[in-house]
Amino acid sequence: MSFKLTILGCSSATPTLYRHSSAQILNVNERLFLIDCGEGAQTQMRKFKIKFQRIDNIFISHLHGDHYLGLMGLLFTFHLLGRTKEIHIYSDPGLKKIIDMQIEISKANLLYPLIFHSIDSAKSKVIYNDDIITVRTIHMDHRIPTVGFLFTEKPKERKIRKEVIEKMQIPVKEYEKIKKGSDFTDARGKLYKNDELTISGPKPVSYACCSDTGYTESYIPLIKGADMLYHEATFMQDKLKNAREKFHCTSIDAATIALKAGVKQLMIGHYSARYNDLNPLLEEAKTVFENTILADEGVVYNI
Numbered sequence: 001m002s003f004k005l006t007i008l009g010c011s012s013a014t015p016t017l018y019r020h021s022s023a024q025i026l027n028v029n030e031r032l033f034l035i036d037c038g039e040g041a042q043t044q045m046r047k048f049k050i051k052f053q054r055i056d057n058i059f060i061s062h063l064h065g066d067h068y069l070g071l072m073g074l075l076f077t078f079h080l081l082g083r084t085k086e087i088h089i090y091s092d093p094g095l096k097k098i099i100d101m102q103i104e105i106s107k108a109n110l111l112y113p114l115i116f117h118s119i120d121s122a123k124s125k126v127i128y129n130d131d132i133i134t135v136r137t138i139h140m141d142h143r144i145p146t147v148g149f150l151f152t153e154k155p156k157e158r159k160i161r162k163e164v165i166e167k168m169q170i171p172v173k174e175y176e177k178i179k180k181g182s183d184f185t186d187a188r189g190k191l192y193k194n195d196e197l198t199i200s201g202p203k204p205v206s207y208a209c210c211s212d213t214g215y216t217e218s219y220i221p222l223i224k225g226a227d228m229l230y231h232e233a234t235f236m237q238d239k240l241k242n243a244r245e246k247f248h249c250t251s252i253d254a255a256t257i258a259l260k261a262g263v264k265q266l267m268i269g270h271y272s273a274r275y276n277d278l279n280p281l282l283e284e285a286k287t288v289f290e291n292t293i294l295a296d297e298g299v300v301y302n303i
């Protein structure tokens with residue numbers, strides 16, 4: 001299974017000359033999921049040669065402008081390019097009002113069905129499910145209702161213990177059922193439990209995206225052991241007071257969450273426009289969690 005993440009924007013609040021507002025593309029086996037859609041997201045996708053007509057599902061964390069102001073432009077572009085395939089949007093219900101109003105005033109008659117899924121940010125819930133992944137919301141502690149998203153690969157098939165199965169002369173046609181977890185009963189009626197016949201498959205890949213939020217440990221159990229955690233680190237630790245007042249995190253906060261959740265890798269982003277050089281944020285985070293990287297627009301990260 002391939003999990004590839006492209007950061008389209010990692011600036012907080014306002015875009016800068018060098019950084020765009022929040023938006024990311026997660027490519028899971030060539031299915032494209034758009035996470036947030038800040039200003040400039042569609043031009044970033046063109047620049048990075050992302051085939052954005054292949055996006056079917058858009059997840060919006062919250063309704064601060066830096067996370068959704070690029071969405072209307074993208075929705076109209078889909079229409080102008082003649083898209084007829086449906087688009088699903090997962091967001092706080094307020095977004096539907098905003099979209100409906102813009103469509104109504106511009107008298108647009110979108111060529112494609114727009115299907116809206118309301119998110120209740122108060123509880124963590126599975127909001128998307130297909131044959132290869134699930135997406136769960138993560139409650140964030142921000143000034144308005146906000147969620148993070150946890151993308152998890154569906155559990156992989158169990159692996160057959162060849163030496164055991166061959167010795168017992170289990171017919172090959174039974175292998176598929178056994179890999180899916182079935183027990184096996186032989187001709188004499190003897191039952192073999194699945195865990196005698198198989199070992200567990202590789203751990204499913206998971207990606208957690210947590211932005212925007214103040215410091216809270218409430219979601220650590222949900223993101224435990226994630227392969228990659230994108231976490232906002234709007235400020236450095238010397239601006240802790242600003243971070244607390246604005247319900248944002250520092251690089252130390254993000255690294256502390258990564259450490260406590262035992263994730264494999266931390267990517268920090270959602271940088272305040274005050275930072276031109278991001279290396280001090282990285283160095284600060286690394287004092288707590290060594291395997292930290294900076295979100296960098298246009299780079300494709302294999303999770």
Ligand SMILES: [Zn+2]
Nearest residue numbers: 012013066212
């Ligand atoms: Zn933001």
Ligand SMILES: [Zn+2]
Nearest residue numbers: 062064142212
């Ligand atoms: Zn925000």
